[in-house]
Amino acid sequence: MPVDTSFAGRAYPPGDVYVVSREKLREFAEATGATHPAHTDVDAARALGHPDVVAPPTFAVVIAQRTEAQYVDDPAAGIDFGRVVHADERFTHHRPIHAGDRLRTALHVDAVTQRAGLSMVTTRCEIADEDGTPVATVVSTLAVRPEDAA
Amino acid sequence: MSAGGRPVLADLEVGQEVARRTITVDRARLVRYAGASGDFNPIHWNERVATAVGLPGVIAHGMWTMGAAVTVVVDWAGDPGAVVDYQTRFTRPVPVPDPGEASVDVVATVGALDAEAGTARIDLMVSVDGSRVLGKAQAVVRLS
DSSP states (O other): OOOOGGGTTOEEOOOSOEEOOHHHHHHHHHHTTOOOGGGTOHHHHHHTTOSSOBOOTTTHHHHHHHHHHHHHTOGGGOOOGGGEEEEEEEEEESSOOBTTOEEEEEEEEEEEEEETTEEEEEEEEEEEETTOOEEEEEEEEEEEOOTTOO | OEETTEEOGGGOOTTOEEEEEEEEEOHHHHHHHHHHHTOOOGGGTOHHHHHHTTOSSOBOOHHHHHHHHHHHHHHHHTOGGGEEEEEEEEOSOOBOOSSSOEEEEEEEEEEEEETTTTEEEEEEEEEETTEEOEEEEEEEEEOO
16 A cells, blocks of 8 residues: 555644653663763763753654654555655754653654655654643654565 | 863864764664664564565664764763754665674764854764765754
8 A cells, every 4th residue: 555645734632641761761871872971870960950860862762753653553654664764863852851751742744745656754743741841853754665666 | 171071162163073983783782772762673683574675684773873873972062961953864774794793983073053052063974884874964062
């Protein structure tokens, strides 16, 4: 089934609260080789003026990919993950993410375009505090190869 | 010149190299990243699946490469919270052999300065065996 371009412009309201934990930040920092002490040591983070340990700059992908699943895992969207290549990613931090944050994320399908059989799907996750104050924006583009290609 | 060991915007010049590092990645690292990130796509840990979809073998998560590369910027800036924007394109896969490891070379240079905003754009050249694997990898860092 081809990628359904009619999903462009669709918006998904914020779902469940994601609670950021010190241990998840530690796990993500270790996996990416992020050894700055502010990721894991509360005193080091507070010395820099943070309320708790600080997420690495790409940690928001954990929250974003969960949120994007509402769309990319929807069979009606026509996105076959065996044919997907990650094309680009961008994080804009309105403020740093810290342990203890309670975040809710709205998903927007910004664009679904087709060119020479290749489909480009751009999603935007707006991550906010529970009161709606913006925390981070994550924009991701996937390229989906046509079915008859290798 | 620095404030508590941190770089100062006024001391930077466009084109200046601020940091470089070589980061290694093996299959165990990819399994660890899969668990930490929740991205369990088998092309990042299963040779059979990776070759079946036309890849040379297991490849690193693009997001692992993006995350590992920015550690160079965070350590230079002295505060993970200083990175206010970070983007890249994924231009070439990073095959990760077994046994063995791949080496990712990261060079960070000043791409642009914005005194009014108090930010420096740090451009990352990220390559494996001399071929760039990330395109337009740019981190905007807030400095005093």
